[in-house]
Amino acid sequence: MTNSTIINSTIHIFLALIMPPLLLGVIGKTKAAFAGRVGAPFLQPYYDILRLLHKGTVFSTTTSWVFRAGPIVALATTAVASLLIPFGAHPSPISFDGDMILYAYLFALGRFFTMAAALDTGSSFEGMGSAREATYSCLAEPTLFFALITLSRLSGSYSLTGMLSNVSSGAWLYAGASLLLLIGGMFIVLLVENCRIPFDDPNTHLELTMIHEVMVLDHSGPAFAIIQYAASLKLFVLGAFFVQLALPFATGSPFPDWGIFIVSMLLLAVIIGVVESVMARLRLVRVPQLLVAATILAAFSTLLVIR
Amino acid sequence: MHFVLQGAFDPALVAIGAALVIGLAGIPGLFIRQPGPGQILSAVVTVLSATAGVPAVLQLLFSKTSTTYMLQWGLPFGLCELVIDPLSAFFLIPVFLVTAAGSIFAIGYWPAAEHSTNERGLTFFYGLLASSMAILLMARNGVFFIMVWEVMALSSYFLLVTEHEKAEVRRAGIVYLIATHFGTAALLVYFSLLAAQTGSFQLPVAGSLSAISPSATIVALAAIIGFGAKAGIMPLHVWLPSAHANAPSHVSAVMSGVMLKMGLYGIFRTLTYFHDPPLLWGGILTLCGITSALLGIAFAVAQRDLKRLLACSSIENIGIITTCLGVALLGVSSHNNTLIYLGMAGALLHVLNHSFFKTLLFLGSGAVIHAAGTREMNLMGGLGKSMPRVALLFLVGAVAICGIPPLNGFISEFILYLGLFLQLKADSLIYLVFLAPVLALVGGLAVIAFTKLYGSVFLGTPRCPDAVTHHEAGMTMQMPMIFFAVLCLFIGIAPQLALHLVSPAIAVCYPLLQLTELPAEYGVILGKISLSGVLLLSAVVIVSLFWRWRLGRAPVTSATTWGCGYQRGTARMQYGASSFSELAVSVFTGIIRQRIDRPVVNGLFPGTARCSDHPSETILERIIEPLFTMIGISFAFLRRLQHGLVHVYMMYIFATLFILMLWAN
Numbered sequence: 001m002t003n004s005t006i007i008n009s010t011i012h013i014f015l016a017l018i019m020p021p022l023l024l025g026v027i028g029k030t031k032a033a034f035a036g037r038v039g040a041p042f043l044q045p046y047y048d049i050l051r052l053l054h055k056g057t058v059f060s061t062t063t064s065w066v067f068r069a070g071p072i073v074a075l076a077t078t079a080v081a082s083l084l085i086p087f088g089a090h091p092s093p094i095s096f097d098g099d100m101i102l103y104a105y106l107f108a109l110g111r112f113f114t115m116a117a118a119l120d121t122g123s124s125f126e127g128m129g130s131a132r133e134a135t136y137s138c139l140a141e142p143t144l145f146f147a148l149i150t151l152s153r154l155s156g157s158y159s160l161t162g163m164l165s166n167v168s169s170g171a172w173l174y175a176g177a178s179l180l181l182l183i184g185g186m187f188i189v190l191l192v193e194n195c196r197i198p199f200d201d202p203n204t205h206l207e208l209t210m211i212h213e214v215m216v217l218d219h220s221g222p223a224f225a226i227i228q229y230a231a232s233l234k235l236f237v238l239g240a241f242f243v244q245l246a247l248p249f250a251t252g253s254p255f256p257d258w259g260i261f262i263v264s265m266l267l268l269a270v271i272i273g274v275v276e277s278v279m280a281r282l283r284l285v286r287v288p289q290l291l292v293a294a295t296i297l298a299a300f301s302t303l304l305v306i307r
Numbered sequence: 308m309h310f311v312l313q314g315a316f317d318p319a320l321v322a323i324g325a326a327l328v329i330g331l332a333g334i335p336g337l338f339i340r341q342p343g344p345g346q347i348l349s350a351v352v353t354v355l356s357a358t359a360g361v362p363a364v365l366q367l368l369f370s371k372t373s374t375t376y377m378l379q380w381g382l383p384f385g386l387c388e389l390v391i392d393p394l395s396a397f398f399l400i401p402v403f404l405v406t407a408a409g410s411i412f413a414i415g416y417w418p419a420a421e422h423s424t425n426e427r428g429l430t431f432f433y434g435l436l437a438s439s440m441a442i443l444l445m446a447r448n449g450v451f452f453i454m455v456w457e458v459m460a461l462s463s464y465f466l467l468v469t470e471h472e473k474a475e476v477r478r479a480g481i482v483y484l485i486a487t488h489f490g491t492a493a494l495l496v497y498f499s500l501l502a503a504q505t506g507s508f509q510l511p512v513a514g515s516l517s518a519i520s521p522s523a524t525i526v527a528l529a530a531i532i533g534f535g536a537k538a539g540i541m542p543l544h545v546w547l548p549s550a551h552a553n554a555p556s557h558v559s560a561v562m563s564g565v566m567l568k569m570g571l572y573g574i575f576r577t578l579t580y581f582h583d584p585p586l587l588w589g590g591i592l593t594l595c596g597i598t599s600a601l602l603g604i605a606f607a608v609a610q611r612d613l614k615r616l617l618a619c620s621s622i623e624n625i626g627i628i629t630t631c632l633g634v635a636l637l638g639v640s641s642h643n644n645t646l647i648y649l650g651m652a653g654a655l656l657h658v659l660n661h662s663f664f665k666t667l668l669f670l671g672s673g674a675v676i677h678a679a680g681t682r683e684m685n686l687m688g689g690l691g692k693s694m695p696r697v698a699l700l701f702l703v704g705a706v707a708i709c710g711i712p713p714l715n716g717f718i719s720e721f722i723l724y725l726g727l728f729l730q731l732k733a734d735s736l737i738y739l740v741f742l743a744p745v746l747a748l749v750g751g752l753a754v755i756a757f758t759k760l761y762g763s764v765f766l767g768t769p770r771c772p773d774a775v776t777h778h779e780a781g782m783t784m785q786m787p788m789i790f791f792a793v794l795c796l797f798i799g800i801a802p803q804l805a806l807h808l809v810s811p812a813i814a815v816c817y818p819l820l821q822l823t824e825l826p827a828e829y830g831v832i833l834g835k836i837s838l839s840g841v842l843l844l845s846a847v848v849i850v851s852l853f854w855r856w857r858l859g860r861a862p863v864t865s866a867t868t869w870g871c872g873y874q875r876g877t878a879r880m881q882y883g884a885s886s887f888s889e890l891a892v893s894v895f896t897g898i899i900r901q902r903i904d905r906p907v908v909n910g911l912f913p914g915t916a917r918c919s920d921h922p923s924e925t926i927l928e929r930i931i932e933p934l935f936t937m938i939g940i941s942f943a944f945l946r947r948l949q950h951g952l953v954h955v956y957m958m959y960i961f962a963t964l965f966i967l968m969l970w971a972n
Contacts, residue, residue: 056861060868062768064691066702072854076846080839094842096835101724102712104747106843108754109711116702119762119882121868122689127762127882134758135891138751142744149740153731218869222857226850288894299744306737 009093011258016082020232021045023239023269030273045232052225060218062122070117071223075230077110082237086161088261089250097158100148111137118215129214136199139291140189146298147182153305164244178304183246185298188290190242194235197276199287239268318363319374319391322399323445325360329353329406330438333431342419342426349430350410357407361400368396371811384450385507393811395444397655398572401662405564406437408666408787409557415783416673417555429469429555435462436561440569449498449508456494460487463566466558467550479549486546490536497529511580513818518581527588530577538570540629541599544622545927551618552682556673559614563621564666568658571628578636579816586640593633597742599626600749605898607756608888609922612682613672616760620708623749624661628654631723634739639817641735647817649726655809657719660798664716667704667791671697674780675764684763684884691765693777696785698765703792705757710750713840715798718805720746721836755891763884770878800840802833885920900925
C-alpha cells in the first residue's frame with residue numbers, strides 16, 4: 001500500500017464520517033430559501049444527532065431483539081457500502097471485480113432489517129411503511145442493474161471504481177445519449193431509495209402517507225440518532241454514485257479533485273432541495289409507474305451501448 | 308476409469324453401505340410394539356451412516372476419480388453398474404446431511420407416542436426415500452435407474468400422504484402421483500431412445516454422443532420434461548406447492564432440499580453425454596429457468612400458507628439453478644470457458660446452498676407449526692418471543708434465501724451475476740447480460756416474500772388468543788437447524804472453500820475445460836467477498852457496542868407501541884401477511900393472480916363482514932385440471948375395463964405380455 005492510497009483512504013473515510021448530515025442541512029436550507037424563510041442552520045442535522053445521542057430511550061413492550069438490530073444493521077451495511085464507492089475521481093478503499101453486486105445487495109440487507117424492525121413493533125402504520133418500502137425498492141432494483149451494465153460496458157471494467165472513474169467529459173461525447181437516459185433513471189432511484197419527494201416526504205405529519213419515516217416511528221434516543229446518520233450516509237453514498245455520472249469533472253491532481261467532489265455533492269443537495277420545493281408528493285398509485293419508467297429509461301441506455 | 312477395490316475402507320463402498328443401511332433403518336421399528344424406540348433407533352442409525360458417508364463422499368469428490376461396482380442382478384438389461392464419480396459424490400453430500408438432520412428432527416416434531424398410528428410407516432418410508440435417492444445417484448443402468456426412481460417417487464408419495472385422513476392431503480397426493488408418473492413416462496422414452504442410440508441400457512460416457520441428430524433433440528426434450536417434472540421447473544411445477552405444504556415438515560425439507568435436486572441431477576447427467584449441444588438447448592433451459600425463478604417468487608409473495616410460500620420459493624431457486632445451467636450450456640455452445648465455469652459453479656453451489664437454507668427453513672416452519680398448530684400466516688405473529696432460538700435460526704435462513712450477504716445464498720447468485728457481467732466482453736451472446744436485471748427483480752421479490760413471512764410469523768404481537776401455549780422447540784428440533792445455520796454462515800464467509808467442492812464435479816461434466824487457471828482467479832474475488840463479509844460483521848459489532856455505550860448513559864423505559872394517539876390497538880389491527888403483500892400483488896397483477904372475496908356493504912350501518920384473499924394456482928386450475936377433466940370424459944368408455952376383480956387384472960397383464968412376446972418374435 002503506497003502513501004497516496006493511505007492518504008486517499010483516510011480522506012475517504014473521514015468524509016464519509018463527517019459530511020453526510022451536511023447534505024441534509026443544505027437540502028433544508030434550500031427548501032427554506034424557496035419558501036422565503038431563513039431556515040435552520042446548515043449544521044442543524046449535526047445538532048439533532050448529537051442531542052439524540054444524549055437522550056433516553058423508550059422501547060415498546062411488543063418489540064424483541066430484532067427491533068434493536070434494525071438501526072445497527074442499517075448503519076453497518078451503509079458504512080461498508082461507503083467503502084466500495086469511489087468519491088469523485090479517487091478510487092474507493094475496497095475495490096474488486098463484482099463489487100457493484102455486493103454494493104447493491106448490501107442495501108438489501110439493511111432494508112431487510114429495517115423492515116423487520118418496523119414489523120416488530122406490531123403497529124399497522126409501520127407495517128404499511130415496510131410493505132411500501134419492500135415493493136418500491138424491489139421495483140427500483142432492476143434500474144440500478146441496468147445502470148451498472150451500461151457503465152460496465154462503457155468502461156470495460158467490473159468494479160465500481162473502474163466504471164465510475166471512466167465516466168468523464170470524453171465519455172459524454174461518445175455515449176451522451178446513453179448517459180443522459182441513465183441519469184434520468186438513476187436520479188429517480190436516488191430519490192426513491194432515500195425516501196425524498198416526490199416519493200416520500202420526510203417532513204410529513206401524517207403517518208399514513210409516509211414510507212421510511214413511519215418505519216422508524218418507534219425508535220428513539222441513540223437508536224434514532226443512528227438511523228438519522230445512516231439515512232444521511234445512504235444519501236451520501238448513492239449521491240456519490242450519481243454525482244460521478246452527472247458531473248464527471250476531474251483535474252488529475254488529488255487535492256483539487258477532493259474539492260470538486262465536495263462541491264458537487266453540495267450542488268446535488270441543492271438540486272434535491274429544489275426538486276423538493278417545486279414538486280408535490282405523488283399519489284401512491286403513481287409511484288410504481290414512475291419506477292417502471294425509470295427502469296425502462298435505464299434499459300434504453302443499456303440497449304444503446306450494447307447494440 | 309479406475310477400479311478400486313481395497314476392502315472395507317474403500318470410500319465408495321462406505322458410501323454405498325451407508326446408503327443401504329439408511330434404507331433399512333426404519334425396518335426394526337415396524338416390529339417393535341412399543342412406540343418410540345424404533346424411531347430413535349432409526350435416527351441413530353441414519354445419523355451414524357451419514358457420519359460415515361459424508362467423509363467418504365468428500366474423499367471421493369476430492370480424489371477426482373470415479374469408482375465402479377458391478378451388481379449381479381440377473382435381469383436381461385445388461386450390466387448393472389454402481390458408479391460414484393465426483394458429480395454423484397457432490398449430490399450425495401446434501402442427501403446424507405439433510406436426511407440425517409431430518410431424522411433427528413422427527414423425534415421432536417413427530418413423536419411416536421403422539422402419532423402411534425402413522426409414525427412407523429413414516430419412519431420406514433423416510434429411510435427408503437433417503438436410500439433410493441442415494442442409490443439413484445450411483446445407478447448407471449437405465450432400467451435400474453427407473454426402478455430406483457420409482458422407489459423414490461412412491462416412497463415420497465407415502466410420506467406425503469402420512470395424514471391421509473385429511474382431504475387436502477389426499478388431493479395433494481393424487482396431484483403428485485400423476486405429475487411424477489407423467490415425468491416417469493417421459494423418462495421411459497428418454498432411456499429407450501438412449502438405449503437405441505448406444506445399443507445398451509448403460510448410460511453413455513461423458514461427451515460420447517453427438518447432439519446433432521434429431522433423436523438427440525428428443526432425448527434432451529424428454530430429459531427436460533421427465534427430470535424437470537421432478538425438479539419443479541415451470542410449467543411442470545403444479546404438484547410442488549401442495550405436496551410440500553401437506554407433507555410433514557421434515558419430509559418437506561427432504562423433498563425440497565434433496566428430492567428436487569434429483570431431477571436437476573438427471574439434467575446435469577444428461578448434458579454430460581453430448582459434446583456439442585446446440586444453442587437452442589441452452590436457450591430453452593435459460594428461458595425455463597428465469598421464468599420459473601420470476602414466476603415462482605411472484606407466486607410466493609401472494610401466499611398466506613407458510614409452507615406453500617416456502618414451496619413456491621423452491622420453484623424460484625430451482626429456476627435460478629436451471630438458469631445457471633442454461634447459461635453454462637450456452638457457454639459450451641459458444642466455446643466460452645468463463646461462462647461454462649461460472650454457470651456450472653453457480654448451479655452446483657446453489658444446489659448445495661439451497662439444500663442447506665431450504666432445509667433450515669422447512670425445519671423451522673415445522674417447529675412453528677408444531678407450536679402454533681396452523682400454517683396460516685395471518686393467524687400467527689409474535690412467535691419470536693415464545694421461541695427466540697427458532698426465530699434467530701429462521702432469520703438466518705430467510706436472509707440466506709434472499710441472496711443477501713454475508714450468507715451463502717449471496718455467493719451462488721454472485722457467481723451467476725459475475726458470469727453475466729463478464730459476458731459484456733464476449734464476442735457472442737452479449738444479450739445474456741439482460742438476465743441480470745431480471746435476477747435483481749427476483750431478488751427484490753424474494754425480500755418482499757421473506758420479510759412478509761418473517762414479520763407475520765415471528766414479529767409483532769400474537770394474533771391468536773391461544774398463543775400463550777406456544778413453546779420453544781426442543782433440542783432435537785433445534786440441533787439440526789443450528790447445524791444448517793452454521794453451514795449457511797460458513798459458506799457465506801468462506802466461499803473460496805466452497806469453490807473447491809464444485810470444481811471436481813465441473814471437471815466431470817466438462818473434462819476439456821482447463822480448470823487450472825479459472826478457479827484461482829475467482830478464488831481471489833471470492834476472497835474479497837469473504838473479507839467484506841468479515842468487515843460487515845465487525846461493523847455490526849462496532850455499531851452495537853457504540854449504541855450500548857450510549858444506551859447506558861441515559862434512562863431506558865418501556866411503553867406500548869406508538870398508536871398515533873389511538874390507545875386501544877389490538878393484535879388484529881397489525882399489518883398481517885395478506886396486507887403486507889397486497890401492494891406488491893396489485894403492482895404485479897398479471898403475474899400474480901389472487902381471488903379476493905370482498906364484503907358487500909349495504910345500508911348505513913352494515914353488520915359484520917368478512918374479506919378474504921385466495922392466491923390462485925393459475926396453471927393447475929386454469930389449464931391442467933380442465934384438461935384432465937376433458938380426458939376423463941373422453942376416455943370414460945375405458946372404465947369398463949376397471950371393475951375391481953383382481954384375477955381379471957392379472958389376466959390383462961398375462962395377455963399383454965403374451966402379445967408382446969408374439970410381436971417380438
